[in-house]
Amino acid sequence: MSLANKVRERFAAEFAADPAFVVRAPGRVNLIGEHTDYNDGFVFPLAIDRATFIALRPRNDNRVLAISLDMDDRREFALGDLRSPTEVDWIDYLIGVAWVLQERGYPLSGWEGVVSGDVPIGSGLSSSAALELATARAFHCVSGFGWDTQAMALACQKAENEWLGVNCGIMDQMISAAGLQDRALLIDCRSLQTDSAPLPAGSAVVILDTGTRRGLVDSAYNERRQQCEAAARHFGLPALRDIDSATFAERAHELDGLSRKRARHVVTENERTLRARDAMNAGDALALGALMIESHVSLRDEFEVSSPALDAIVNCANAEPDCYGARMTGAGFGGCAVALVRTESANDFVERVSKRYLEATGNQPSLYVTRASAGAATVYP
Numbered sequence: 159m160s161l162a163n164k165v166r167e168r169f170a171a172e173f174a175a176d177p178a179f180v181v182r183a184p185g186r187v188n189l190i191g192e193h194t195d196y197n198d199g200f201v202f203p204l205a206i207d208r209a210t211f212i213a214l215r216p217r218n219d220n221r222v223l224a225i226s227l228d229m230d231d232r233r234e235f236a237l238g239d240l241r242s243p244t245e246v247d248w249i250d251y252l253i254g255v256a257w258v259l260q261e262r263g264y265p266l267s268g269w270e271g272v273v274s275g276d277v278p279i280g281s282g283l284s285s286s287a288a289l290e291l292a293t294a295r296a297f298h299c300v301s302g303f304g305w306d307t308q309a310m311a312l313a314c315q316k317a318e319n320e321w322l323g324v325n326c327g328i329m330d331q332m333i334s335a336a337g338l339q340d341r342a343l344l345i346d347c348r349s350l351q352t353d354s355a356p357l358p359a360g361s362a363v364v365i366l367d368t369g370t371r372r373g374l375v376d377s378a379y380n381e382r383r384q385q386c387e388a389a390a391r392h393f394g395l396p397a398l399r400d401i402d403s404a405t406f407a408e409r410a411h412e413l414d415g416l417s418r419k420r421a422r423h424v425v426t427e428n429e430r431t432l433r434a435r436d437a438m439n440a441g442d443a444l445a446l447g448a449l450m451i452e453s454h455v456s457l458r459d460e461f462e463v464s465s466p467a468l469d470a471i472v473n474c475a476n477a478e479p480d481c482y483g484a485r486m487t488g489a490g491f492g493g494c495a496v497a498l499v500r501t502e503s504a505n506d507f508v509e510r511v512s513k514r515y516l517e518a519t520g521n522q523p524s525l526y527v528t529r530a531s532a533g534a535a536t537v538y539p
């Protein structure tokens with residue numbers, strides 16, 4: 159049964175009525191442009207075919223009642239005076255979004271509904287952004303305010319930063335809000351302008367979950383952000399987005415060794431991401447794959463956010479003749495890699511790489527072919 163039907167059925171069982179709305183917001187995988195979003199740079203993700211769904215109907219008492227099928231839990235809160243959590247629970251994603259929307263002046267109404275998603279939690283595919291955008295969409299349905307993709311992405315990012323205490327950039331919320339079916343989205347993380355491109359004909363995107371999850375991601379992430387900001391300050395620039403690789407090469411010696419490595423990754427990754435757009439527009443899978451391979455090397459050696467498991471799965475993938483290129487994706491230290499593969503060999507690729515990686519590391523991976531899907535939307539009625 160589809161997830162949309164599952165939440166609808168459960169809604170009918172709980173509330174003895176059909177839901178008034180079903181909303182959906184997807185997770186994401188990033189093809190290229192990693193650790194560039196908080197440097198005002200470029201990213202090139204696609205919204206995946208895994209998503210969070212909410213079946214809901216309005217309530218007229220300013221309360222939200224949410225039943226999570228995945229958490230096997232039911233929670234309620236009143237709109238109005240919301241208090242930030244001391245320990246983050248799944249309902250805080252909903253409360254955080256309500257808090258920002260209220261703060262930004264959206265008139266909110268309450269609702270009750272059933273939530274479920276199939277974006278694996280903690281794997282780096284942005285299950286949080288999916289839950290946040292689905293929540294924003296639920297409020298849009300019952301409260302009647304207009305849906306502005308950028309404004310909703312920014313609101314959800316603020317919920318993540320200030321309510322949930324995760325210092326992320328704008329990529330995950332923006333792609334969950336603005337994704338397009340069968341297309342990847344080039345996002346300029348400074349202007350939030352987007353441009354889209356189809357995947358090269360005959361190529362498919364495979365997600366490779368290493369099965370490893372790392373703690374300490376947050377502190378390493380924040381440390382990288384600070385290093386990047388310090389490097390930009392050194393050059394007297396608002397962000398590393400503002401220096402090209404030629405100028406950087408001339409002035410790189412001014413930075414200490416570690417800052418130089420961090421900054422070099424960001425500067426070159428931004429350029430790779432723009433070249434990836436050219437490769438996609440030219441339908442050149444080989445060129446796109448080569449950029450993905452370069453990106454991984456830079457993330458591994460310069461930015462130092464890969465892990466032995468990620469390197470192992472990327473190596474297994476790149477050893478396959480029908481793989482154009484593979485790299486780690488998302489924040490790093492564990493979670494997923496992404497590969498661009500010849501479509502006709504994608505199923506063989508999944509089988510062979512799973513087996514090889516398991517033999518090499520002893521970790522059970524999970525690989526699947528994904529398709530680019532649309533961003534947050536109301537799917538019923």
Ligand code: GLA
Pocket residue numbers: 191192193194195196326327328329330488489490
């Ligand atoms: C996480 C963050 C994003 C982005 C990536 C790295 O997914 O949530 O904002 O910074 O890491 O590219």
